[in-house]
Amino acid sequence: MKDRKYNTLKCYLWSLPSLVLILLIVIFPIIYTGYISLTNMNVYHWTNYSFIGLENYKDAILVFDSGFIKAFVMTVIWTVTSMILQLVIAYVLASLLNVRGLKARNIYKTFLIFPWAMPGYVSILLWKTGMFNSQFGLLNQWMNKLGLTAAKWLNSDWSAFWCCTIVNLWLALPFMITIIDGALQSIDHSFYESAILDGANWFERTVYITIPMIKPIIGPSVVITIFTTFKQFDVIYLLTQQVGAKTGANIHTIMTYAYENAFITNNYGYSSAISILIFVILILFTVVINRRQKERSV
Amino acid sequence: MSKKTKNIIKLTILNLFFILICFVTLVPILYAVSVSLNANNSLLSSDFSFIPKNITFANYKAVFVEKPIMLWFKNSMIMAVITLVISLGTGIPAAYVFSRKKFKGRKTILKTIILLYAFPSLLSMTALYKLLVPMGLINTKIGLIIVYTGTEAIFALWNMKGYFDTIPYEIEEAAMIDGASPIQIVTQIVLPLAKPTIAVTAMMVLIYVWNEYIFAVNFMTGSDTYTLAAGLYSLQATEMSGSWPVFAAASIVVSIPILLVFFALQKNMTTGLTSGGVKG
Amino acid sequence: MKKRIISLLLSISMLATAGFTSCGKKSAKSATANDPHTIVIWHDKEDAVTDVLKKKLKTLEPDVKVVLEKKSDLTESLKMVGNDPNSAPDMYIFAHDKIGVYAEMGILEPITNLISKDDLSKFMDSTVEAATYKGKVYQMPLYYETLLFMYNRLYMKDEEVPKTTEELYSYMKENTGGGHYGFAEQHSTPYYATVWINGFGEKILSKDGKAKLNTKKVKEALTYHKKFVELQPGETEYATVNTLFSEGKAHSTIAGPWMIPTVKEKGMDVGIAPMPVIDETQKSLSPYMGVQGVQVLKNAVKTKKASIKKVLKVLMDPDVEIDLAKASGCAPAQNACYDQDEIKNDNVVMMMKQTADNAVPMPNAPEMDVMWTVLGNLMTDINLSNKDIDESLKNAQAKADSLIKSMK
Numbered sequence: 005m006k007d008r009k010y011n012t013l014k015c016y017l018w019s020l021p022s023l024v025l026i027l028l029i030v031i032f033p034i035i036y037t038g039y040i041s042l043t044n045m046n047v048y049h050w051t052n053y054s055f056i057g058l059e060n061y062k063d064a065i066l067v068f069d070s071g072f073i074k075a076f077v078m079t080v081i082w083t084v085t086s087m088i089l090q091l092v093i094a095y096v097l098a099s100l101l102n103v104r105g106l107k108a109r110n111i112y113k114t115f116l117i118f119p120w121a122m123p124g125y126v127s128i129l130l131w132k133t134g135m136f137n138s139q140f141g142l143l144n145q146w147m148n149k150l151g152l153t154a155a156k157w158l159n160s161d162w163s164a165f166w167c168c169t170i171v172n173l174w175l176a177l178p179f180m181i182t183i184i185d186g187a188l189q190s191i192d193h194s195f196y197e198s199a200i201l202d203g204a205n206w207f208e209r210t211v212y213i214t215i216p217m218i219k220p221i222i223g224p225s226v227v228i229t230i231f232t233t234f235k236q237f238d239v240i241y242l243l244t245q246q247v248g249a250k251t252g253a254n255i256h257t258i259m260t261y262a263y264e265n266a267f268i269t270n271n272y273g274y275s276s277a278i279s280i281l282i283f284v285i286l287i288l289f290t291v292v293i294n295r296r297q298k299e300r301s302v
Numbered sequence: 303m304s305k306k307t308k309n310i311i312k313l314t315i316l317n318l319f320f321i322l323i324c325f326v327t328l329v330p331i332l333y334a335v336s337v338s339l340n341a342n343n344s345l346l347s348s349d350f351s352f353i354p355k356n357i358t359f360a361n362y363k364a365v366f367v368e369k370p371i372m373l374w375f376k377n378s379m380i381m382a383v384i385t386l387v388i389s390l391g392t393g394i395p396a397a398y399v400f401s402r403k404k405f406k407g408r409k410t411i412l413k414t415i416i417l418l419y420a421f422p423s424l425l426s427m428t429a430l431y432k433l434l435v436p437m438g439l440i441n442t443k444i445g446l447i448i449v450y451t452g453t454e455a456i457f458a459l460w461n462m463k464g465y466f467d468t469i470p471y472e473i474e475e476a477a478m479i480d481g482a483s484p485i486q487i488v489t490q491i492v493l494p495l496a497k498p499t500i501a502v503t504a505m506m507v508l509i510y511v512w513n514e515y516i517f518a519v520n521f522m523t524g525s526d527t528y529t530l531a532a533g534l535y536s537l538q539a540t541e542m543s544g545s546w547p548v549f550a551a552a553s554i555v556v557s558i559p560i561l562l563v564f565f566a567l568q569k570n571m572t573t574g575l576t577s578g579g580v581k582g
Numbered sequence: 583m584k585k586r587i588i589s590l591l592l593s594i595s596m597l598a599t600a601g602f603t604s605c606g607k608k609s610a611k612s613a614t615a616n617d618p619h620t621i622v623i624w625h626d627k628e629d630a631v632t633d634v635l636k637k638k639l640k641t642l643e644p645d646v647k648v649v650l651e652k653k654s655d656l657t658e659s660l661k662m663v664g665n666d667p668n669s670a671p672d673m674y675i676f677a678h679d680k681i682g683v684y685a686e687m688g689i690l691e692p693i694t695n696l697i698s699k700d701d702l703s704k705f706m707d708s709t710v711e712a713a714t715y716k717g718k719v720y721q722m723p724l725y726y727e728t729l730l731f732m733y734n735r736l737y738m739k740d741e742e743v744p745k746t747t748e749e750l751y752s753y754m755k756e757n758t759g760g761g762h763y764g765f766a767e768q769h770s771t772p773y774y775a776t777v778w779i780n781g782f783g784e785k786i787l788s789k790d791g792k793a794k795l796n797t798k799k800v801k802e803a804l805t806y807h808k809k810f811v812e813l814q815p816g817e818t819e820y821a822t823v824n825t826l827f828s829e830g831k832a833h834s835t836i837a838g839p840w841m842i843p844t845v846k847e848k849g850m851d852v853g854i855a856p857m858p859v860i861d862e863t864q865k866s867l868s869p870y871m872g873v874q875g876v877q878v879l880k881n882a883v884k885t886k887k888a889s890i891k892k893v894l895k896v897l898m899d900p901d902v903e904i905d906l907a908k909a910s911g912c913a914p915a916q917n918a919c920y921d922q923d924e925i926k927n928d929n930v931v932m933m934m935k936q937t938a939d940n941a942v943p944m945p946n947a948p949e950m951d952v953m954w955t956v957l958g959n960l961m962t963d964i965n966l967s968n969k970d971i972d973e974s975l976k977n978a979q980a981k982a983d984s985l986i987k988s989m990k
Contacts, residue, residue: 012405019396022455023411029452030418032433033426040429047948048990050687051665063988097323105313108320114565115324118331121560123513123531126553127330133345134333139815139822139831140346142333156816159966174327182505186498186571190468224464225502228457231419247958248771249819252966259422267424268955269989270661270683270948279422286420342848346825348761431662440669519654520662523669536654541820541840 034283041276046269053273060277067265067278075261076285082165082240082257083233086172090229093173094180099214101181102188113185120178128242131171132158136243156252164244164253172239176229183225187218234286235259258282331554338362338551345546361551369548371555373526374533381443381529382511385450389507390500392451393458398488400459401466402474412463415456427520434521441523449517454507461506465499466492501570505563512560530556618886619646621893623876624653624660624674628840630910635675638902639893646889664689664879672882672890678712678873681720682947691878692718696887697894704898709915712873712943721875722894725903725912728937729777729869730930731858732841733834734827735851737762743834743855747810747867750834750858754813757833766832769811770818770961772954773870774836778807780868780942781860786957791949793982795960796975804964804971806862811965818966836869839911839930854933857940871941873915907931913938952985 016023041060045053097116101109119127135141136157144154158164191214199209237259244253245260256264266278332352337345341356365371400408430449431440439445469492477487493500511529518532528536534556537549625632632650639648651671653659657680663669664687684690693713694702702710705723713721733743737757744750754764768774779786782803786794794800815822826832828845835841836857845852857867876897878890896902903914904924913934919925920935944950960978963969 011403012407015399015403015405015408018399019459021392022396022459025392025448025452025455026415026418026459028433029430029449030415030421030456033423033429034418034421036429036432037421037425046989047683047686050689066984100316100319103313103316105309106316106320108317110565110568112320112324113568114561116327117564118328118557118561120509121512121557121564122331122553123515123534123556125515126334126534130330130334133821134330134337137346137822138817140348140350140825142329142350145348145350159816174330179506182502182571186502189571190498220468221465224460227416228419228460231416234420235422237424246819247955248768248773250770250958250962250966251817252770252962254963254967259424262422263424264955264959265985266988268952269985270951271989272425272428274988276425279425283421287417290417290420344825344828345821348825348829348831428662435666435669440663440666520659523653523659523671524651532654536652538654541824541838 037276037279040272041280043273045273045276046271056273060273061281063274064266064277064281067262068281071256071265072258072261075256075258078255079234079257079259082169082236083230085169086176086233087226087230089169089173090176090180091184091226094177094184097177098181098184098188101185113181116181117178119174124175124238125242127175128171128238131167131174132243132249136167158244158251158253161253161255164251165255168240168243168255171243172233172236175239176233179225180229183222184218187221188214190221191217237263334550334553338547338554340547342547345550361545361547362555364545364548365552365555369533369537369552370526371530371533371552374528374530375559377443377528378512378530381447381450382508384443385447385454385511386504386507388447388451389454389458390504393455393462393503394493394500396459397462397466398492400463402471412460416460419456427516430517431521440521441527443527446517446521446529449521450507450511450514454510457506458503461503462496462499465496469495497570501567505567505571508563509560512556616885618889621646621648621673621882621886621889622671623648623650623893624656624671625650625676626653626656627675627874628910631906631912634902634905634909635897638896638899638905642892642896646892648893660684660689661687665881667881667885670879670881672886673876673878673893675724675874675876677944678721678723678875679944679946679950681713681877682715682945682949683951684877685715685718685720686948689879689881690720691880691883692720693722693876693878693894694719695883696878696891697722697898701898704918705915706917708871708938708941708943709873709875712871712946713875715946721873721877722897723873723875723915724897725906725915726871726873726934726938727839727913728871728934728941729774729836729838730933730937731834731855731867732827732837732845733853733855734830734832734845735853736830737833738853740853743853744858746859746861747806748861751810751813753833754810758813761831763814763826763832765810765834766814766823766826767836768818768820768823769807769814770958770965771820772957772961775807775961776942776957777836777857777867777869778860779803780870781857781865782806782863783865785942785945787945787947787950787953791947791986793949793953793956793979793986795956795982796979801971801975802862804961804975806860808964808971816966818962836867839913839934842911842930854930856933857937866940868940868942869937870944871938872944874912875915948989949986952989953982956982956985 042055042057043053044056044059101113133141135143138144138154138156138159141157143157147154155163157167195213195217196209199213204212236257240255240257241260241263244251244255245264262278262282266275269275336350336352336354338361339357339359340347340354341358341360400412434440434445437445439448473491474487477491482490513531515529515531515535518529519535522528522532534549534552537552632652636650639650642648656674656676660670660674664684681690702719709723709726710719713719713723738753742753744753750765757764776786779800782799784794784797784799784803786800788794815826817823823832823835824837824841824844827835827837827841828848828850830850842852857869859866876894882890900914900916900919903912903916903919904922906912907914907919907925907928911930913931914920914925925931956978959981960974963974964971
């Protein structure tokens, strides 16, 4: 018993620096946001704000209207689409990169991660003006050369959604490829050799060996990417919703929706209440999904 | 057809495929390259070509001569290296114990911190500001480094913990029977086996620090304290002023070091468990 | 062994803490913050403007040392640091439209506490009025800017320049097509599109901070505007519109004075004309007037009042404004400048002065912050998504009302 206590203490000591950092930089802002959400901190009470209880939450509930529900559904679709495409494409590319005899693989890999090496806002700007612009964008210049009519890529909801998805893929694939590539290389080749001897075809090898083997390795990165995709703000906002450069597409994720409906008011108390509510919704959502999955796997 | 020729054809097709994929990936970047080489100050042009008609390297010269880019580079380097050391220094031990030891609160902490990732952090800037001010860390590199390491800490812990889980414990037990000390086990057995995840985590932290500009712009005053990303952000041409070609040139220049590091680190990302000769 | 590890860990963490605190203290910028002879000014201006100011402010040395710092995201940073004397600047140069926000936040010092009434009266009334919020003046004007009607003489001859909007419309109809546009503007960008709403005589934000979007005049303005939008490109952001004009694809445009150097560099013979008159209202399209000026932080006044007064005194010199006009086409805010030949002969500045007579000062109330977004959405809905005007106006009004309500 005594020994176990000592061990627990030791474990905490080892992880203390990391946990302290998380406490300071991740947890403190959440607590602070929670505290501000109970005050009337806004432009009119910037320094002399006072405690007003749950008043902000009463107003915040109103933001969760039909528009919010639409944005939430859209966020789920966006996350699912992005994640499926990311995993499939990254898996295919990573597998092909691992084909034996491909000598230039390191060069290809370095080129493929280029999007990762650029600050996100620069990339999005390049896509928006360089690619999708209806007057000068490369896509339309190519369409013209092919004799097709120029399109307004970011103008309608449907095509804007896919443009955003493509840009998000472009930004996220380098990480996913790197992770899956690393995972694939950790699989011992002898597994495949014996499977081939048993007469397993490529598909069977993928389903019964590769995927189960890489799942635990890429799992944590995938979970983290899911959350990042869910919270994604820049891609959709900068491509379609930026003030002064709106494109006419009416697509919103919960983050852009909350931004337009709360954060621009400069009312920190109110915005904080909305942040906390979104946070709670996301946690509930995650918990429900998790439970469902567990039930299914049982 | 012999197996050899078949293989050669297969590899040729594959190489062509990757050349095409790389080109498609690089189109927006080639666009930036073209803008940066263009003598006209414009982001857009109706007769765009990947090789501009009036090629000029003046914009690259401007980046290196007129802008304090070397200073920003130095700031970014210092920041990146220190953040990297702290992130791995705190992350590896934490990930190791969370993966290997059973202790009270382990599962709760793991589950909680991943849920914290769901917090929409648009507002956390003010909170972090309030945190750093009383510590006197606003406008200091240390302040930014703490923010960066903290932001990446959950990723580092989770990502590396996940990989450690896949390293069979039997190896460690065997080593223990051979009389290896805990420190020896970690530094001589676990860490070499975990090289890929450490390399990936390092890459992630490095890219984050290299590209982060929001905190850098807001927590640092004065352009001589900027990092590359913050400096680049301030070069961004606006409606009223600024030069797109210089901005494009700077964007390219900023990404090159990352690519070099990635190219160098690749070796480490590829030697995984198999090289250790371990079977699960 | 175990003990050794623990002690090692502990000593590392102690070292780290010690390092953090000592370095933190060393590099905090308290030195300049408390030195009453150093003044830090934030700005977001181009080099042409700051060079003029720097040269002039140099004359104060060694008595007062002024540091001009270009700050990205200036408005956001100010919200965060405005109260913290250690990180905030002493003054900053920005447009007048955020005055309401900062005045309500309580970080701004009324400028009348620092310069005399006599001095203030040298400035054009409209520039002072723009800087007045709830009866107090919060900024010393430097220059102002308005949008201008510009045309490319290669395509649009001087005698073809439309005097009325209907003339503009028929010019557009004749000359739009084949990749060319008779006229292109940032038709769904709020700052630009309010030209039309102002021309119909509506103020979208009333003096008491109420949104006025679902009104007869706004409806008329946007309905009328729509037929112009249909002959324009389907993009509203500035890069597209400016490139169209500077490449000679758009024959005329409405743009800020900052466009002129760019197009002249490209060899364009650019003409500037008064804004066309709307046939229906007999009023010309009227842009917002933005007044750029110096705003002073309350905290700085407590410790550096004397130095701040000196800086303001130097910047008040009409020569500064004349130099700014020459360097970057900024229209001087002082009446006296317009007696000088250098200004009289500058047709960009004079045209801005003429346009300014019809211009509406940008509202400076905090409520305007949310209006930009709502207005942008409204324009986009009508012009780009082709939504029903009545419906869109109703939604926009409701959204604006609820957003303004949730500011408090």
